[in-house]
Amino acid sequence: MPHEVRAVIARSRGAPVEVETIHVPDPGPGETVVEIQACGVCHTDLHYRQGAINDDFPFLLGHEAAGIVEQVGEGVTNLAEGDFVILAWRAPCGACRSCRRGRPWYCFDSENAHQAMSLPDGTVLSNALGIGALAEKTLVAASQAVKVDPAARPEPAGLIGCGIMAGLGAVMYTGNVQRGDNVAVFGCGGVGDAAVQGARLAGARRIIAIDLDDRKLEWAKDFGATHTINSSTQDPVEKVRELTDGFGADVVVEAVGHPEVMKQAFFARDLAGTLVQAGVPAPEMMIELPFIEFYSRGGALKPAWYGDCLPSRDFPMLIDLYLDGRLDLDRFVSETIGLDDVEEAFHKMERNEVLRSVVVI
Numbered sequence: 001m002p003h004e005v006r007a008v009i010a011r012s013r014g015a016p017v018e019v020e021t022i023h024v025p026d027p028g029p030g031e032t033v034v035e036i037q038a039c040g041v042c043h044t045d046l047h048y049r050q051g052a053i054n055d056d057f058p059f060l061l062g063h064e065a066a067g068i069v070e071q072v073g074e075g076v077t078n079l080a081e082g083d084f085v086i087l088a089w090r091a092p093c094g095a096c097r098s099c100r101r102g103r104p105w106y107c108f109d110s111e112n113a114h115q116a117m118s119l120p121d122g123t124v125l126s127n128a129l130g131i132g133a134l135a136e137k138t139l140v141a142a143s144q145a146v147k148v149d150p151a152a153r154p155e156p157a158g159l160i161g162c163g164i165m166a167g168l169g170a171v172m173y174t175g176n177v178q179r180g181d182n183v184a185v186f187g188c189g190g191v192g193d194a195a196v197q198g199a200r201l202a203g204a205r206r207i208i209a210i211d212l213d214d215r216k217l218e219w220a221k222d223f224g225a226t227h228t229i230n231s232s233t234q235d236p237v238e239k240v241r242e243l244t245d246g247f248g249a250d251v252v253v254e255a256v257g258h259p260e261v262m263k264q265a266f267f268a269r270d271l272a273g274t275l276v277q278a279g280v281p282a283p284e285m286m287i288e289l290p291f292i293e294f295y296s297r298g299g300a301l302k303p304a305w306y307g308d309c310l311p312s313r314d315f316p317m318l319i320d321l322y323l324d325g326r327l328d329l330d331r332f333v334s335e336t337i338g339l340d341d342v343e344e345a346f347h348k349m350e351r352n353e354v355l356r357s358v359v360v361i
Contacts, residue, residue: 002026003033007135008342008359009125010059013051016343017061022125024137025115027073032142034085037154038336039133040064041345041357042162043189044280048128049346052282056126060117061342062134062359063089066158069145076142084150086161086319088311089129091143105173105308111141129162134342136361146311148319155336155358156329159190160318162306163356164329167194167255168318169307170278171202175251179203184240184249185225186265188216190332190355191278192255193223197328199251200224201321208243210236210264213352222331231264240268248273253304257281263289272298278307336360 257279
C-alpha cells in the first residue's frame with residue numbers, strides 16, 4: 001500500500017501552492033523512502049511554481065532536504081533504515097560517458113526513482129529536481145540519499161542539498177579559488193552568501209559582495225565579505241577594480257542569473273580571470289558581449305552545475321566542517337515554518353526578507 005502523506009503541490013503556472021495528500025509508493029529496487037525532517041524553500045521551487053523551468057504541472061516541490069531513511073528497496077547497500085541523510089538532486093550514474101571520463105559531477109544520466117508519486121486520483125506528479133521533498137515523506141533513488149553525521153541539525157543540514165553546495169562549489173571547484181585570490185560575488189542570496197563563505201574558507205584575500213539591497217550586503221559581511229558594493233548607487237565594475245588595485249577580481253561569481261549582472265561580472269574580472277555563472281537564468285534570457293572583449297580578456301567563463309560537486313564526497317565533508325565550527329550553516333536559516341506556510345515563504349523570498357525559510361516536519 002502506498003504511504004499517504006501531506007505535500008506542497010504547484011498545480012498550474014503562477015497559482016498559489018496547495019498542501020494536499022499524495023501517494024508515495026514503497027521503494028522498488030535501488031530506491032528508498034525518506035521521512036523528511038526539514039526542507040528549505042529554494043528560489044528554484046519558485047521557478048517551478050511560476051512555470052519558468054517547464055510546464056510539467058502538477059509539481060511536487062522541494063529539494064533542499066534532510067531526513068531519516070524509513071525503507072530501502074531491493075539491492076540497496078549504501079543505506080539502512082534509520083540513517084540520517086541529505087538529499088542530492090544529482091546522483092552520478094557511474095556509467096555515462098562523463099562518469100567514465102572521471103568527471104562524475106557532469107553526469108549526463110543522473111539517477112532518480114523509477115516509480116512515480118501521485119495524487120489520490122492517480123495524477124502523476126513531477127518532482128522538483130527529481131526529489132519532491134516539501135512533503136512528509138518522499139521516494140528517491142538510493143544514490144540521491146547521502147548519509148551524514150546525525151549530530152547535525154536537519155534544518156541547516158538540508159540546505160547543503162542545493163543552495164549551500166551550489167555556492168560553495170562554485171568557489172571551491174568551478175572557480176578553483178586559491179589563497180590570496182581576490183573574489184567578487186554578484187548577488188547575496190543563499191547561493192551568493194555560500195560563495196562568500198566558501199571564498200573565506202579557501203583563503204581569499206579580498207571578498208567583495210555586490211547587491212542592490214543593503215540588508216543583504218550586511219548578511220554577506222556576516223559570512224565573511226571584506227567589502228560590499230551597493231550596485232544601485234555605485235558602478236560595481238569600477239568599484240571592484242578600485243578595490244583590487246585597478247585590475248579586477250581573480251574569480252567572479254554571478255549568483256543572480258540575469259544577463260545584465262552577468263555582463264557586469266564579466267567586466268569585473270582581471271585579465272585571465274574566471275567568471276563562474278551560478279545564478280539560474282530564465283529560459284528566454286539572452287546574453288550579448290563584444291566578441292573582441294571575449295577574445296582579448298582571456299580567462300574562463302564557466303557555468304557551475306551544482307557547484308561541480310560530488311555529493312557522496314562533499315556532503316559528509318561539509319557537515320564535518322559545520323560540526324567543527326568552521327562552516328556556518330545556522331545563519332542561513334532565517335525562519336522555520338510548516339508545510340502550510342510555503343506560499344507566504346515565497347512572498348518573503350520575493351521581498352528579500354529571508355535567506356531561507358525552512359519547513360520543519
